[in-house]
Amino acid sequence: MTFAQRGLTRRQFAAGLASLVTASATTARSEAALPTIDTHAHVFHRGLKLAPGRRYAPDYDAPLALYLEQLDRNGMxxxxxxxxSFLGTDNSYLVESLKQAxxxxxxxxxxxxxxxxxxxxxxDRAGVVGIRLNLVGQPLPDLASAEWKALLASVNSMGWQVEIQRNASDLAVLAPQLLDHGVAVVLxxxxxxxxxxxxxxxxxxxVLKLGATQNVWVKISAPYRNGAAGEDFTKAAYPLLRKAYGDxxxxxxxxxxxxxxxxxQTYAxxxxxxxxxxxxxxxxxxxLASPKQLFRF
Incomplete structure (x- = not known):
């Protein structure tokens, strides 16, 4: 089909092509400008006081400087x-690291x-945006207790999130209870x-059904923590999660x-x-950019 048959002059066609190229370049620049955010890492060193009753403690250091180096090397x-979890409720090194960053x-x-x-x-002033409930091997909290109600009300008022590590069958029960308190939930x-x-x-x-709440997020992280077939599982799980939650x-x-x-494992x-x-x-x-608002970047 000729330009004339399409109702276009060569000049009009060229102008249209130029606009498509400009739009494509604008999209590419926009994507390049998006932040790339790693939502799950730990920093520590062996000089820190360990929590009593811990399940595990590393015999090496993972200091802030080394983590920042990983971010730089991997374009984050x-x-x-x-x-x-092995540092318990002493968040002092975490706070110190946030301030240094x-x-x-x-x-x-x-x-x-x-x-x-x-x-x-x-x-909150230091840059903390949520609390973590690492409940692996732990009793489930009584979220209906006065103590937990008060805490979750504070978390909600500050716009924080509640991050939970627990097996899926318990998350299916816990997450709706947390949502009843109005807090954002991260699994x-x-x-x-x-x-x-x-x-x-x-x-x-x-867990897939929780996507409809619009107030639950899922971390697609650490496939190796999902058993020997973790990578195969995650390849099957990702399209289901994307359909349920959106990217x-x-x-x-x-x-x-x-x-x-x-x-x-390595970062790379x-x-x-x-x-x-x-x-x-x-x-x-x-x-990679989706955490920006949730984590207040």
Whole structure:
């Protein structure tokens, strides 16, 4: 078909082509300008006081400077430090690290439910944007108790999130209880379904339904924490999560320094796995940028 048959002059066609090229270049620049945010990492050193009753403690240092180096090497603009369970409720190193990073990082703290309002405000000023409930191997909290009600009311009023690490079957019960308090909920590591069942786990299927609430996020992080077939599971889980949540409520995390999996994992390996999992550049850019508002970057 000729230009004349299409009702276009060569000049009109050229102008239209130029506008398409400009639009494409604008889109590319916009994607390049998006932040790339790692939502799950830990920093610590062996001189820190360890929490009593801890399940594990590393025998090496993972200091702030080394984490920032990982971000730089892997093209990440920002990161989120999650308080390690073995440090308990002493968030002092986390707070110190946030201050040293001058706004590049945000934090997720572990706190006692009886924490004072002044302590919460101090954490907020330091760059903490939520609390973590690492409930692996722990009894489930009574969220209906007066203590928890008061804490969750404070979390809600500050616009913080509640991050939970627990198996999917329990998350299906806990997450709705937290949502009843109006807080944003973040589920760690693909929501940790039963490794033997994978995406067929009824708990994981219930987690998918939580996407309709528009107030739950899922971290697509640490596939190796989902059993020996973790990478295969995540490849099956990602399209289901994307359909249920959209790419704006899926959060990538490096899980650096990969505690208890240090021998088999590196930051670069996990970043490359994300590239293999989400092959569309634009979609991957959106996932890496999606934490911006939730974490207040």
């Amino acid at each position: 603009t920002n990161g989120v430090l999650v308080q390690p 001058s706004g590049r990082l945000r934090g997720i703290a572990v706190i006692d439910p009886a924490v004072s309002a002044d302590e919460l405000r101090a954490l 760690d590591h693909y929501a940790l379904p039963d490794p033997k069942l994978g995406v067929a786990d009824p708990g994981f299927q219930s 704006d409520r899926l959060l990538w995390g490096s899980d650096w320094p990969h505690t208890q999996f240090e021998a088999s 390996k996990n970043r490359q796995f994300l590239d293999a999992l989400i092959t569309d550049d634009s979609e991957r850019a959106q996932v």
